[in-house]
Amino acid sequence: xxxxxxxxxxxxxxxxxxxxxxxxLDEHWATGVSAVLTPGGATGAVDVRGGGPGTRxxxxxxxxxxxxxxxxxxxxxxxxxxxxxADGVMRWLGERGHGVPVGAPGQVVPVVPAxxxxxxxMNDWGNWPDAELGYLACENxxxxxxxxNIGAGTGAVAGPVKGGIGTASGVLADGSTIGALVAVNSSxxxxxxxxxxxxxxxxxxxxPDAAEVEAARAAHExxxxxxxxxxxxLNTTIGVVATDLNLxxxxxxxxxxxxxxxxARAVRPAHLLVDGDTMFGLATGTGAQLPEPxxxxxxxxxxxxxAAAAEVVGRAxxxxxxxxxxxxxxxxxxxxxxxxxx
Amino acid sequence: xxxxxxxxxxxxxxxxxxxxxxxxLDEHWATGVSAVLTPGGATGAVDVRGGGPGTRxxxxxxxxxxxxxxxxxxxxxxxxxxxxxADGVMRWLGERGHGVPVGAPGQVVPVVPAxxxxxxxMNDWGNWPDAELGYLACENxxxxxxxxNIGAGTGAVAGPVKGGIGTASGVLADGSTIGALVAVNSSxxxxxxxxxxxxxxxxxxxxPDAAEVEAARAAHExxxxxxxxxxxxLNTTIGVVATDLNLxxxxxxxxxxxxxxxxARAVRPAHLLVDGDTMFGLATGTGAQLPEPxxxxxxxxxxxxxAAAAEVVGRAxxxxxxxxxxxxxxxxxxxxxxxxxx
Numbered sequence: 154x155x156x157x158x159x160x161x162x163x164x165x166x167x168x169x170x171x172x173x174x175x176x177x178l179d180e181h182w183a184t185g186v187s188a189v190l191t192p193g194g195a196t197g198a199v200d201v202r203g204g205g206p207g208t209r210x211x212x213x214x215x216x217x218x219x220x221x222x223x224x225x226x227x228x229x230x231x232x233x234x235x236x237x238x239a240d241g242v243m244r245w246l247g248e249r250g251h252g253v254p255v256g257a258p259g260q261v262v263p264v265v266p267a268x269x270x271x272x273x274x275m276n277d278w279g280n281w282p283d284a285e286l287g288y289l290a291c292e293n294x295x296x297x298x299x300x301x302n303i304g305a306g307t308g309a310v311a312g313p314v315k316g317g318i319g320t321a322s323g324v325l326a327d328g329s330t331i332g333a334l335v336a337v338n339s340s341x342x343x344x345x346x347x348x349x350x351x352x353x354x355x356x357x358x359x360x361p362d363a364a365e366v367e368a369a370r371a372a373h374e375x376x377x378x379x380x381x382x383x384x385x386x387l388n389t390t391i392g393v394v395a396t397d398l399n400l401x402x403x404x405x406x407x408x409x410x411x412x413x414x415x416x417a418r419a420v421r422p423a424h425l426l427v428d429g430d431t432m433f434g435l436a437t438g439t440g441a442q443l444p445e446p447x448x449x450x451x452x453x454x455x456x457x458x459x460a461a462a463a464e465v466v467g468r469a470x471x472x473x474x475x476x477x478x479x480x481x482x483x484x485x486x487x488x489x490x491x492x493x494x495x
Numbered sequence: 496x497x498x499x500x501x502x503x504x505x506x507x508x509x510x511x512x513x514x515x516x517x518x519x520l521d522e523h524w525a526t527g528v529s530a531v532l533t534p535g536g537a538t539g540a541v542d543v544r545g546g547g548p549g550t551r552x553x554x555x556x557x558x559x560x561x562x563x564x565x566x567x568x569x570x571x572x573x574x575x576x577x578x579x580x581a582d583g584v585m586r587w588l589g590e591r592g593h594g595v596p597v598g599a600p601g602q603v604v605p606v607v608p609a610x611x612x613x614x615x616x617m618n619d620w621g622n623w624p625d626a627e628l629g630y631l632a633c634e635n636x637x638x639x640x641x642x643x644n645i646g647a648g649t650g651a652v653a654g655p656v657k658g659g660i661g662t663a664s665g666v667l668a669d670g671s672t673i674g675a676l677v678a679v680n681s682s683x684x685x686x687x688x689x690x691x692x693x694x695x696x697x698x699x700x701x702x703p704d705a706a707e708v709e710a711a712r713a714a715h716e717x718x719x720x721x722x723x724x725x726x727x728x729l730n731t732t733i734g735v736v737a738t739d740l741n742l743x744x745x746x747x748x749x750x751x752x753x754x755x756x757x758x759a760r761a762v763r764p765a766h767l768l769v770d771g772d773t774m775f776g777l778a779t780g781t782g783a784q785l786p787e788p789x790x791x792x793x794x795x796x797x798x799x800x801x802a803a804a805a806e807v808v809g810r811a812x813x814x815x816x817x818x819x820x821x822x823x824x825x826x827x828x829x830x831x832x833x834x835x836x837x
Contacts, residue, residue: 201554201557204559204560204561205555205560205561205562206554206555206560207552207554207555208551208552208553208554209550209551209552209578210549210550210551210575210578211550211553211554212543212548212549212550212553212771212773213547213548213549215543217546218546218547218548218768219546219547219768219769220547232597232604233552233585233604233605233606233607234582234585234589234604236551236552236578236581236582237579237582237626239578240576240578240579240582240626243575243576247576255574255613255615255616256615256616256620257620260615260620262574262575262576262615263575264575265575271597273597273598273602273604274597274598278598278599278602284579284582426560426561427561429554431554
């Protein structure tokens, strides 16, 4: 049974959050920042399953730790250098009084977990997101449902083709909404070279012509780079899956497990040593209520939610790849298999 | 059996690393950054045991993850805002070519895990370490064996008294060295109010006069702040314990377990929800060699090393408290119990 998509079929269908992107894309730059802001607070969890993560503030998300609600998540390019983007997201939130109160009114410390993708080879050396670009992503935040070469997905590459930002949402029977936003930059491929179709089926695509599939085979044998093939692939898929249910930190952790399952289905191979695949799970609590742990129906309901999370994350990944456009020598799925989208 | 201290009785006795501090201490500021630099690389691990951590790049330290050697650790004030200091440490290392190679020669990504202490109430609002102060700590790095109100310990408070940077070292029978550097900013106290002595014995102190112990009891009932008692204690002790042995990431993890044991002995209560107690364990590999895991003598040797780690970390904590000087209304151990150090 497929989920009914939300109004925008995007993360921003989840109440209590906003999404903003900032990027630089020209002949010297292809990178950016995506901010998911939850100024009213959201419970959260994280699952790091790739071997090469770049993260900050993930330790606050452990279920038995102090902070119960976080104020945003920063997804960014720039490898570990890009962690500076979270400084800007913190500043933006802090200036507006969103954070953990630590003193006089307005004196707050925003909690902003962050993760990075490795997109450095898509930029001149030294060009990576900084605190200003993180701040700008917050300035741009709103009901942004866009996909493709924006935000943290600007310089993304997914196996043989351009990657990007994907987003999707679904509405559950109880009226709760689940949404996802993913920056797809996987070392492995989202495309089955034998069929030319994404590993995860998606509506609106048809099987590409056999001749096209044959012609595209060579693309699967190289690692595309901005100026032609490169020795080592770009890597790391990061994302946020969120719901408006009232989940605890431990329950949010189940969302991240489902999100990593979706990544395993959509990208093959996934979770390599060179990937830093990291998924955040958020619950804003602005919508329907889940039963308390152990109450009748609790586990069944939560398992429905996490199954929906996997579906939405998988769709976000595929849609990110379909929406991405070529950058320099890096082709796109729709250019490699034009007959699939005719 | 007590360890023989190293030449400086400080972390810098461990080969393959340097220590640098930068701080601001005046009527508006009391905070800083301490950088432990391992430009040649060090294996590392982390243990987060307090409930309120502020960290970055801790996920790279998981034993089965890609990065095998890190290039420094940043300890900083400023709560989560202070994580920006690691941006400056990364920049300093990167400019000098120290990091994971990711492209042409000199193009590197330094891996710099970091942790913060909560010292915001010791500063005017908005005053916290930034990337520039992190960079300056690296500029200052060398054979620095100082303790007290420097670096990340500048604004530290430990229970009823001023906290600070503590450091110590020891030399094992095999010639290997173990050293520690700790920023003591514990919610709990390092001092037994009934004796006026540190919970962990340390050479050179005598039991304070009974009248002094009585007079000091009131100090244990309040949370000292810059301008007088405050409602909630400052919190979080962070540190680095390092050896010149050739430890694996998994073996380094044993160092961090021992370091947290030392914290549990030296500070009571320790590891509170409001503390973010985080310990890093590093091995530079420039000295003696440990047998391979499973080889004869391996476990016994490693357990000797970790027992030494606990001793050195414990001594670093106590020495940090003894070396700290009063800041404004926050008294010091030596001022509270002058007869202990006469």
